[in-house]
Amino acid sequence: MSQQLEIKVPTLGESVTEATVARWLKQLGDTVAVDETLVELETDKVTLEVPSSVAGVLDSIFMNKGSVVKVGSVLGAIRKTEAGEIRSVPTKSPPVVAEKIKKDEPFHEAPHAHVPHLHHTHDHHETSHNYSPSVQKLLADNGLSPSQILTSGKGERLTKGDILDFLENTPRHAPAIAHSNVKTEQDWVFNGDRLEKRVPMSRLRLRVAERLKQAQNTAAILTTFNEVDMSAINTLRTRYKDAFEKKYGVKLGFMSFFVKACVHALKEIPMMNSQIDGEEIVHKNYYDLGIAVSAPQGLVVPILRNADHLDFANIEKGIAALGLKAKDNKLSMEDLSGGTFTISNGGTFGSLLSTPIINPPQSGILGMHKIQDRPVVIDGKIEIRPMMYLALSYDHRLIDGKEAVTFLVQIKECIENPGRFLLEL
Secondary structure, eight states, rough: OOEEEEOOOOOTTTTTOOEEEEEEEOOOOOOTTOOEEEEEEEESSSSSEEOSSSOOOEEEEOTTTTEEEEOOEEEEEEEEEEEEEOOOOOOOHHHHHHOOOTTTTTOOOTEEEEEEEEOGGGGGGGOOOGGGHHHHHHHHHTTTOOOGGGOSSTTTTOHHHHHHHHHHSSSSSSSTTTSOOOOOOOOOEETTTEEEOOOOOHHHHHHHHHHHHHHHHSSSSSEEEEEOOOOHHHHHHHHHHHHHHHHHHSSSOHHHHHHHHHHHHHSSSSSGEEEEETTEEEEOOOEEEOOOOEEEEEEEOETTTGGGGGOHHHHHHHHHHHHHHTTTTTTHHHSSSOEEEEEEGGGGOOSSSSOOOOTOOOOEEEEOOOOOOEEETTTTEEEEEEEEEEEEEEEEETTOOHHHHHHHHHHHHHHHTTHHHHHHH
């Protein structure tokens, strides 16, 4: 015996009520193990994985890539099978989604397209091992599932001719699901004599755009600049990086020095660690620093909690862990929520100078940049030093220019004189 279980959208996090289907990791008819990821959902903050709660076979897909779904929406169904039944996937009705002909190719709306009736070859216990090499190659090359195609061979066996007939009579793009409000990606099309194509913005990119515009429309953003001599930090890292990595199992980077410097400066200029809420100022007696990192889905700002309580090793470990989670799309809502101040390192990508935009409702953001050897005057002599431009963007509604400049000077002095970290000066 077997039963069909619905795949539902889980709770997405505080204040998040809807998501977009990013991609299905399983195709119709695929075997699924317990806790194996079925589908990825993209919210305006993170990408969430929806695992299977049972072992079975993916029997139906109701929401295709690009569908906007709410908490509790049914994404598809799994046919739970008893031991020994996993090879056979009895299905009484065709799946609601026709699979794509090209792997990873976006769906197009085709109101008048013909969709063939689907034959479920699993009813006859036929697996890919039973197909001829030419049939297997055609299926693989076109990203097809046997369950899509009408069969004509003996014993309802799938033949090469069946696949060719299917390809000839089926539009290049399967029709989008009528009820899934999918905004689909188009192919390259001519606009006059120029090729263009339209791609829907991800929920994360839409949210980033919304928040950045909100920051510009709401806050009175100003940016002040300074430059810092990285010689002392370079010397420390060169001298101790091997011993540091051997003892703590993590590399000694630049970011831990800047985190320490920011915490020091935030304590000296506490208004920078505050925020505006309506007609009130909210002062924060904790230091949760946002560390902007580049992830596959775009720029994200996970939070390094209680940065003032962390030593260099734990700062580096915390940043490395957040970076790895961002790379693997494993960041949770908790990882991205809150934050009292942000550090962004555009120098990673070669930026020499920029004006970062604050992350509301925060009141400030520090922009780090590329380290570049430049001639500077030291005690009346011109020397070549490794220099970095720093940029501090701040909300002028709350922070005066004097406070902002003082804050940035505090960071400069800490970086150029790292002994202050040890002496807590």
